[in-house]
Amino acid sequence: MRASQFLVSTLKEVPAEAEVVSHRLMLRAGLIRRLAAGVYTWLPTGLRVQRKVENIVREEMNRAGAVEISMPVVQPAELWQESGRWNAYGPELLRFKDRHERDFVIQPTSEEVITDIARAELKSYRKLPLHLYQIQTKFRDERRPRFGIMRGREFVMKDGYSFHATYEDLQREYRNMYDTYTRIFTRLGLKFRAVAADTGAIGGTGSHEFHVLADSGEDAIAWSPQSQYAANVELAEALAPASPRKPPAEAMRKVPTPGKKTCEEVAALLGLPLERTVKSVVLAVDAEGGAVLHLLLVRGDHALNEIKVSKLPGLDKFRFATEAEIRSRFGSPAGYLGPVDLNGVPVIADRTVAAMSDFVCGANEPDAHLAGVNWGRDLPEPQVADIRNVVAGDPSPDGKGQLEILRGIEVGHIFQLRTKYSEAMKAAFLNENGESKPFEMGCYGIGVTRIVAAAIEQNHDEKGIVFPAPIAPFEAAIVPIGYHKGGPVRQAAEQLYETLRAAGIDVLLDDRDERPGVLFADADLMGIPHRVVLSERGLAAGTAEYKGRRDAKPDDRALEGIRALLEAKLSA
RNA sequence: CGGGGUGUAGCGCAGCCUGGUAGCGCGCUUGCUUUGGGAGCAAGAUGUCGCGUGUUCAAAUCACGCCACCCCGACCA
Numbered sequence: 001m002r003a004s005q006f007l008v009s010t011l012k013e014v015p016a017e018a019e020v021v022s023h024r025l026m027l028r029a030g031l032i033r034r035l036a037a038g039v040y041t042w043l044p045t046g047l048r049v050q051r052k053v054e055n056i057v058r059e060e061m062n063r064a065g066a067v068e069i070s071m072p073v074v075q076p077a078e079l080w081q082e083s084g085r086w087n088a089y090g091p092e093l094l095r096f097k098d099r100h101e102r103d104f105v106i107q108p109t110s111e112e113v114i115t116d117i118a119r120a121e122l123k124s125y126r127k128l129p130l131h132l133y134q135i136q137t138k139f140r141d142e143r144r145p146r147f148g149i150m151r152g153r154e155f156v157m158k159d160g161y162s163f164h165a166t167y168e169d170l171q172r173e174y175r176n177m178y179d180t181y182t183r184i185f186t187r188l189g190l191k192f193r194a195v196a197a198d199t200g201a202i203g204g205t206g207s208h209e210f211h212v213l214a215d216s217g218e219d220a221i222a223w224s225p226q227s228q229y230a231a232n233v234e235l236a237e238a239l240a241p242a243s244p245r246k247p248p249a250e251a252m253r254k255v256p257t258p259g260k261k262t263c264e265e266v267a268a269l270l271g272l273p274l275e276r277t278v279k280s281v282v283l284a285v286d287a288e289g290g291a292v293l294h295l296l297l298v299r300g301d302h303a304l305n306e307i308k309v310s311k312l313p314g315l316d317k318f319r320f321a322t323e324a325e326i327r328s329r330f331g332s333p334a335g336y337l338g339p340v341d342l343n344g345v346p347v348i349a350d351r352t353v354a355a356m357s358d359f360v361c362g363a364n365e366p367d368a369h370l371a372g373v374n375w376g377r378d379l380p381e382p383q384v385a386d387i388r389n390v391v392a393g394d395p396s397p398d399g400k401g402q403l404e405i406l407r408g409i410e411v412g413h414i415f416q417l418r419t420k421y422s423e424a425m426k427a428a429f430l431n432e433n434g435e436s437k438p439f440e441m442g443c444y445g446i447g448v449t450r451i452v453a454a455a456i457e458q459n460h461d462e463k464g465i466v467f468p469a470p471i472a473p474f475e476a477a478i479v480p481i482g483y484h485k486g487g488p489v490r491q492a493a494e495q496l497y498e499t500l501r502a503a504g505i506d507v508l509l510d511d512r513d514e515r516p517g518v519l520f521a522d523a524d525l526m527g528i529p530h531r532v533v534l535s536e537r538g539l540a541a542g543t544a545e546y547k548g549r550r551d552a553k554p555d556d557r558a559l560e561g562i563r564a565l566l567e568a569k570l571s572a
Numbered sequence: 573c574g575g576g577g578u579g580u581a582g583c584g585c586a587g588c589c590u591g592g593u594a595g596c597g598c599g600c601u602u603g604c605u606u607u608g609g610g611a612g613c614a615a616g617a618u619g620u621c622g623c624g625u626g627u628u629c630a631a632a633u634c635a636c637g638c639c640a641c642c643c644c645g646a647c648c649a
Binding site: 010011012013014015017018019034037091092108109138140142143144146151155156157158159209218306409410411412413445446447448449450451479481482485514515516517518519520522524533535537545 | 610
């Protein structure tokens with residue numbers, strides 16, 4: 001591609017709308033332009049990147065035996081009513097009426113349509129298994145679109161759905177997809193990790209997320225360097241401390257703590273480490289006859305895990321208690337609450353808290369805390385559960401090593417749906433015995449457009465994007481200095497351009513009539529991985545200058561060897 | 573949806589407090605010079621000051637309403 005015939009639309013200054021680095025760089029490098037909140041035009045440079053991601057995904061899906069299909073973006077409401085998601089999905093599902101006042105949606109995913117296809121086309125076990133996928137525009141009317149393409153409302157997703165006669169066969173395909181996703185993200189040139197995940201609202205049993213690692217990622221991943229263990233922090237189990245609880249060493253006493261409401265403030269006032277304090281969180285469960293309050297305890301430096309809490313019996317529909325509820329039940333404002341003398345409020349202590357002795361907690365009266373508190377002696381032994389997020393240094397749940405915490409951006413998710421949709425939509429096949437059975441289903445998603453943003457979050461520097469070669473808009477750039485003067489530079493540039501194109505290299509010839517600084521800056525900003533500079537000076541010596549995007553300094557190379565050099569770099 | 577903030581040229585911003593014919597930088601156009609890291613000089617073009625209503629002789633500026641967008645919290649690829 002010649003830059004003069006392309007649209008290189010770079011920005012020196014950053015539009016004020018962008019806060020996160022990938023969003024800023026995507027705007028500056030001319031990959032995208034905003035059209036509405038969470039809705040973006042993909043400019044030619046950006047679309048090249050998106051297509052390269054798509055093609056790798058498509059190749060690997062095909063290689064894995066999946067078959068491409070294309071389902072409508074606009075789907076009739078009837079199917080969604082049939083699956084129950086018309087009511088269950090909420091306002092993120094974009095709905096509208098056509099001219100006949102019939103209800104339609106824009107697909108956020110396509111379980112309904114694919115299940116409808118399956119029940120019509122897959123009537124016999126002889127047609128199973130089958131895995132159908134599409135790479136398609138999705139729309140989710142997010143509460144708050146943000147971070148540019150990372151959490152847009154319109155985005156491109158690869159969504160695949162597999163149909164099986166047995167659970168065993170679903171599990172086989174699930175492992176197949178796990179391996180396929182691993183190959184895809186490896187080929188994309190990204191640092192990533194597959195983690196065990198919560199199944200969330202989609203339901204089903206097994207589930208893994210694939211995260212691109214980046215410090216700016218929204219998700220926290222717990223993993224053990226000593227083993228294969230990796231899980232979303234939402235899910236990772238916090239084991240009970242290995243050492244038993246120490247016997248009481250202090251007497252329980254009330255200490256004045258005026259105005260000190262947080263564990264941090266109380267620990268600082270008393271000169272104690274935060275690990276000696278206990279944080280009290282009041283949850284409410286609405287029931288007939290009024291809300292029932294529960295007191296949950298985690299160590300002062302730990303955080304409550306709401307997903308774990310919601311899995312406790314009776315707490316699946318919890319909410320945080322209001323200040324008024326707390327005052328009337330505890331006789332104290334929030335900030336001074338504790339588990340001692342509670343007259344009947346159920347207490348659930350985290351495993352770590354249950355193993356603490358001589359700890360500090362609220363006294364259930366304003367401006368006072370209790371110190372030297374001990375289970376058994378000062379208050380009854382509590383109900384114990386795992387209700388906190390793991391932190392770095394916790395023992396790995398598989399018993400091997402200590403956990404570390406990584407930040408990640410979720411770009412893929414695989415689920416075993418089982419028969420959730422096939423039963424709801426009466427999608428069944430006849431087995432060998434002539435019996436009608438609901439399909440065992442799996443579903444598998446990859447956020448194609450999000451991958452572009454995640455790749456940039458993971459790979460950038462002060463000059464701009466540093467794309468992995470497999471998804472860069474161009475694999476290499478030829479930057480001729482003085483192209484418009486004609487002469488040997490122009491001639492050599494044209495010749496090299498043809499040579500590289502003939503070798504199958506996706507190269508940009510920057511033939512724009514700009515000063516060298518502009519050309520260099522743009523090539524860096526767009527993240528083109530390899531750059532070849534041609535100048536009169538170099539050509540006189542038979543050399544061109546090569547620089548990799550991550551290299552600190554350029555190298556002079558024989559002009560003749562540039563093609564072989566790039567081929568070697570690109571196949572590495 | 574709750575909380576905070578911003579809307580002035582394609583982009584980044586000043587002007588608003590204290591009302592009086594709209595500015596700066598970048599970018600864009602033309603010419604000359606320049607040509608190895610976002611050039612210099614000169615001449616230009618580009619604005620319903622987010623929208624509406626009100627106050628006023630006069631509104632970018634004051635008041636009220638609306639809209640859009642951004643940031644922080646609860647969800648997801």
